[in-house]
Amino acid sequence: MSLTVRPLALAPWALGLGLALPIAAGLAGTLAPALTGGGFQSLVDWPGLPRAMALSLGTGLVSTILSLAITALLIGCLHDTRGFSMLRRALSPLLSLPHAAAALGLAFLIAPSGWIARALSPWATGWTDPPDLLILNDPMGLALTAGLVTKEVPFLLLIALSVLPQTDAPRRAEIAAGLGYGRAMGFALATFPALYRSLRLPVFAVLAYGMTNVDMALILGPSLPPPLAVQVADWMADPRLARLPTAAAGAVVQLALVVAAIALWLGAERLAAPLVPGLALRGWRGRVLDAPMAALARASGLTIALGLGAGMAGLTLWSFAGLWPFPAALPDSLTLKTWAKAAPDLTATSLTTLAIALAASLAALALTLATLEAETRRGRPLRLEGLIYLPLILPQIAFLPGLQVLALVLGAKGSAATVAAAHLVFVLPYVWLSLAPAFRAWDDRIGLTAAAMGASPGRIFWRLRLPMLLAPLLTALAVGIAVSVGQYLPSLMLGGGRVETLTTEAVALASGGNRRLIGAVALMQMALPALGFGLAVALPRLAFANRRALLAERRAP
Amino acid sequence: MNRRAFGKTALSSLALMAAAPRLALAADWDAVLAEARGQTVYWHAWGGDTKINDFIAFIGAEAKARHGVTLEHVKLASTADAVARVLAERDAGQTTGGAVDLIWINGENFAAMKAEGLLHGPFATDLPNWPLVDTQGKPATVTDFTLPTEGFESPWAMAQFVFEYDSAKLPAPPRSIAELAAWILANPGRFTYPQPPDYLGLTFLKQVLYGVLPDAAILQAPVDAATYDTAVAPLWALLDAIHPALWREAKAFPENEPALGQLLADGETLISFAFNPGRASAEIAAGHLPDTVRTFVLDGGTIGNASFVAIPFNAAHQAGAQVIANLILDPAIQAAAQDPATLGFQTVLNLAALAPEDRARFDALQLGLATLSPADLGPVLLEPHASWMGKVAEDWAGRYGVAP
Numbered sequence: 012m013s014l015t016v017r018p019l020a021l022a023p024w025a026l027g028l029g030l031a032l033p034i035a036a037g038l039a040g041t042l043a044p045a046l047t048g049g050g051f052q053s054l055v056d057w058p059g060l061p062r063a064m065a066l067s068l069g070t071g072l073v074s075t076i077l078s079l080a081i082t083a084l085l086i087g088c089l090h091d092t093r094g095f096s097m098l099r100r101a102l103s104p105l106l107s108l109p110h111a112a113a114a115l116g117l118a119f120l121i122a123p124s125g126w127i128a129r130a131l132s133p134w135a136t137g138w139t140d141p142p143d144l145l146i147l148n149d150p151m152g153l154a155l156t157a158g159l160v161t162k163e164v165p166f167l168l169l170i171a172l173s174v175l176p177q178t179d180a181p182r183r184a185e186i187a188a189g190l191g192y193g194r195a196m197g198f199a200l201a202t203f204p205a206l207y208r209s210l211r212l213p214v215f216a217v218l219a220y221g222m223t224n225v226d227m228a229l230i231l232g233p234s235l236p237p238p239l240a241v242q243v244a245d246w247m248a249d250p251r252l253a254r255l256p257t258a259a260a261g262a263v264v265q266l267a268l269v270v271a272a273i274a275l276w277l278g279a280e281r282l283a284a285p286l287v288p289g290l291a292l293r294g295w296r297g298r299v300l301d302a303p304m305a306a307l308a309r310a311s312g313l314t315i316a317l318g319l320g321a322g323m324a325g326l327t328l329w330s331f332a333g334l335w336p337f338p339a340a341l342p343d344s345l346t347l348k349t350w351a352k353a354a355p356d357l358t359a360t361s362l363t364t365l366a367i368a369l370a371a372s373l374a375a376l377a378l379t380l381a382t383l384e385a386e387t388r389r390g391r392p393l394r395l396e397g398l399i400y401l402p403l404i405l406p407q408i409a410f411l412p413g414l415q416v417l418a419l420v421l422g423a424k425g426s427a428a429t430v431a432a433a434h435l436v437f438v439l440p441y442v443w444l445s446l447a448p449a450f451r452a453w454d455d456r457i458g459l460t461a462a463a464m465g466a467s468p469g470r471i472f473w474r475l476r477l478p479m480l481l482a483p484l485l486t487a488l489a490v491g492i493a494v495s496v497g498q499y500l501p502s503l504m505l506g507g508g509r510v511e512t513l514t515t516e517a518v519a520l521a522s523g524g525n526r527r528l529i530g531a532v533a534l535m536q537m538a539l540p541a542l543g544f545g546l547a548v549a550l551p552r553l554a555f556a557n558r559r560a561l562l563a564e565r566r567a568p
Numbered sequence: 569m570n571r572r573a574f575g576k577t578a579l580s581s582l583a584l585m586a587a588a589p590r591l592a593l594a595a596d597w598d599a600v601l602a603e604a605r606g607q608t609v610y611w612h613a614w615g616g617d618t619k620i621n622d623f624i625a626f627i628g629a630e631a632k633a634r635h636g637v638t639l640e641h642v643k644l645a646s647t648a649d650a651v652a653r654v655l656a657e658r659d660a661g662q663t664t665g666g667a668v669d670l671i672w673i674n675g676e677n678f679a680a681m682k683a684e685g686l687l688h689g690p691f692a693t694d695l696p697n698w699p700l701v702d703t704q705g706k707p708a709t710v711t712d713f714t715l716p717t718e719g720f721e722s723p724w725a726m727a728q729f730v731f732e733y734d735s736a737k738l739p740a741p742p743r744s745i746a747e748l749a750a751w752i753l754a755n756p757g758r759f760t761y762p763q764p765p766d767y768l769g770l771t772f773l774k775q776v777l778y779g780v781l782p783d784a785a786i787l788q789a790p791v792d793a794a795t796y797d798t799a800v801a802p803l804w805a806l807l808d809a810i811h812p813a814l815w816r817e818a819k820a821f822p823e824n825e826p827a828l829g830q831l832l833a834d835g836e837t838l839i840s841f842a843f844n845p846g847r848a849s850a851e852i853a854a855g856h857l858p859d860t861v862r863t864f865v866l867d868g869g870t871i872g873n874a875s876f877v878a879i880p881f882n883a884a885h886q887a888g889a890q891v892i893a894n895l896i897l898d899p900a901i902q903a904a905a906q907d908p909a910t911l912g913f914q915t916v917l918n919l920a921a922l923a924p925e926d927r928a929r930f931d932a933l934q935l936g937l938a939t940l941s942p943a944d945l946g947p948v949l950l951e952p953h954a955s956w957m958g959k960v961a962e963d964w965a966g967r968y969g970v971a972p
Contacts, residue, residue, distance in 0.1 A: 058970055140836070234820065416659070
């Protein structure tokens with residue numbers, strides 16, 4: 012008994028240190044050069060600084076507000092309708108879509124020479140050459156904001172759906188409806204405040220990601236100047252070898268900017284909080300809102316699903332395209348040339364990517380399970396939740412460069428294992444977020460009954476809890492794989508260029524504009540996570556073919 | 569030992585070294601080959617172009633077959649990534665066993681690494697294939713952006729700036745910078761250049777400098793801070809004039825050469841350019857560009873330079889890296905690189921120095937639809953001193969780096 016408990020008691024420590032140590036070390040390693048060599052002076056001298064900061068803040072805040080609003084709209088207006096389950100089925104796989112692939116697909120869709128323009132030309136638009144329109148890489152970052160929203164809505168939606176049962180939503184909705192409230196209004200007043208409480212940290216993660224991402228911003232964002240994080244990454248790699256202090260100073264400013272944005276958000280929360288009771292006191296039932304809100308929800312959900320889906324279809328088509336001049340809507344010819352040429356490289360890169368993803372996800376799953384089980388046996392929740400979000404809220408650009416130097420000093424240079432270890436830091440939070448609600452929602456009475464029959468805690472864990480949680484376990488693993496596959500900066504910086512993953516390859520190619528090869532790599536990039544999610548759905552159905560209630564439990568809401 | 573005796577000894581040993589270099593080299597080279605066998609060489613090279621990637625894979629296959637050296641292409645988004653890597657390794661105290669064995673490099677990156685003492689060498693002049701290099705006819709093989717290479721990098725391909733255009737849509741392309749500017753103003757939105765500090769974008773600015781400076785010879789000396797502002801004023805004047813008529817009104821720029829090429833393929837631009845006279849033909853052959861695309865150069869000539877490979881001071885596999893550098897200079901490999909069906913790069917070798925059967929490999933090449941003959945390519949202008957582009961890139965960012 013004590014043998015099983017003692018290592019388990021260490022699990023939360025291992026998880027906490029595994030997150031905090033690399034981040035602290037990386038931060039220290041990155042920030043130290045900022046204090047020397049006049050980094051801040053040269054940063055201030057950069058004429059693009061105000062705009063780069065504004066871009067980071069603007070694209071981050073706007074994309075977060077929009078993503079949250081659309082998510083609330085979808086759940087509030089469409090939940091439990093047939094359209095919703097269709098939308099959910101369409102959006103869930105899109106969650107696994109790496110950011111870079113989504114951005115590339117979207118870029119081809121909306122570019123002036125892209126698919127939408129091609130489909131409408133020349134018959135509707137009269138364009139025989141692509142119009143000279145600034146849609147992609149616009150200085151305001153609108154394309155980037157749109158890209159972020161399409162990618163973050165599936166994320167927020169699925170998180171929201173996973174925590175929705177905790178809010179007792181059906182009864183809240185029932186009471187609101189019983190009082191005569193319209194569906195949208197009832198959701199806004201009764202369910203959303205409770206839901207938002209559980210969504211807060213994921214929303215901060217979305218905000219921080221939106222402000223600091225590099226891969227999406229490289230593809231969709233402006234370059235005159237780019238958002239701050241992209242410029243910092245650029246300085247890190249400056250051939251003049253002298254911009255490191257500037258880059259470090261930029262990383263400090265980026266970090267401060269994220270902290271400021273979160274503070275701003277918290278302030279806005281305070282201001283908005285009285286609105287709900289205020290609105291309720293006015294007693295307006297808002298039933299007229301239902302139809303337009305539902306239409307808006309349907310339109311935004313459909314736009315996102317179609318946008319991502321068509322983007323992927325476009326990339327797929329490019330990977331098989333021969334000559335495909337503007338304004339042809341379809342390629343002149345189809346060919347396997349791109350795939351045949353890329354096959355050997357793609358196979359090797361895919362295997363490396365998969366191996367790293369599996370290693371990081373399995374380790375994350377083991378740590379998460381051990382910590383959650385330790386929590387169960389302690390009988391009270393751990394104060395880890397905030398720490399879990401640290402890697403999602405801190406800008407990667409602020410601590411990865413320091414981590415890179417640290418890995419060099421330790422001699423852990425450019426190996427797949429080092430990359431997998433770095434991925435663990437980012438995979439762990441998502442695996443935790445994906446698994447913890449299901450793990451905690453498990454009906455304790457089953458365990459009590461087993462214990463009353465003499466089963467040890469270990470036996471309860473291995474024979475009851477784990478098998479019954481097979482579906483969420485596999486989903487968490489698939490989430491972990493998807494997150495790992497999508498990592499760009501950690502793979503680039505800790506891989507030292509030696510560890511080639513599908514994502515580093517896709518972003519490197521994105522700079523080159525070869526849409527055919529980009530299509531092939533992006534397709535593989537989304538195939539790996541899709542495979543994971545496919546297995547996560549199929550395996551429980553096989554295993555629980557005769558235990559339908561276990562399948563149903565997963566969809567409890 | 570007194571001073572004179574020392575001088576004598578030094579002189580005689582110098583004479584000895586000069587008398588028997590071949591012999592010593594052959595033995596040394598055998599040792600290098602023996603050490604290299606079984607090594608895996610990590611070649612850090614920009615990975616944004618599939619044809620180049622395929623060619624590097626082809627060199628890898630040859631290296632494996634001929635010398636038992638495995639070649640791994642580490643695909644970079646920017647050469648500076650590899651430079652930063654070596655710098656980080658030095659800063660971390662790693663003086664041996666470094667991750668980077670070979671870098672595709674030139675210009676600013678080479679100048680920076682050489683100045684920081686980050687390069688192994690001199691090694692290039694000791695390579696067995698070095699005597700085949702056309703150092704006389706192609707001085708850019710030993711002068712990298714006015715900086716003498718001194719054997720710290722070995723050339724592998726010549727490049728020359730050429731413009732590309734679709735002859736079906738544009739019958740008579742401009743022949744000078746002034747004519748180009750007039751054409752841009754008359755055809756708004758159909759021309760752009762990669763955003764500096766991209767090398768091709770900077771090369772376009774250099775080409776403009778050659779076109780607008782009264783005395784272009786000043787480009788061969790380092791920037792003189794006192795006269796710089798007056799000297800480059802015509803460049804900014806011309807850019808100020810054409811920017812509103814550029815693609816996207818100069819509020820966005822393509823990132824690099826392939827992105828610029830994609831704009832031509834999509835018909836977004838009508839005049840484009842590349843630093844490879846064979847690029848257009850190769851793209852036509854691959855089915856990526858219409859077969860009406862042609863190339864042209866300016867009347868006064870266009871800028872040309874060489875691409876090199878260099879070995880970092882702490883490379884883990886220096887012997888293997890030297891074997892690769894030598895293999896790249898092999899006439900069969902050089903002829904394959906010049907074939908527009910594979911790459912279409914210009915060779916660095918002196919064709920007159922080759923054995924007849926090697927010479928025949930080059931004579932047999934079909935240059936391709938859009939490629940100008942060596943005579944039509946016209947004079948090659950030398951790269952300006954690297955300090956010019958550092959300064960121009962910085963000022964460009966100051967003037968145009970924040971979109972209006």
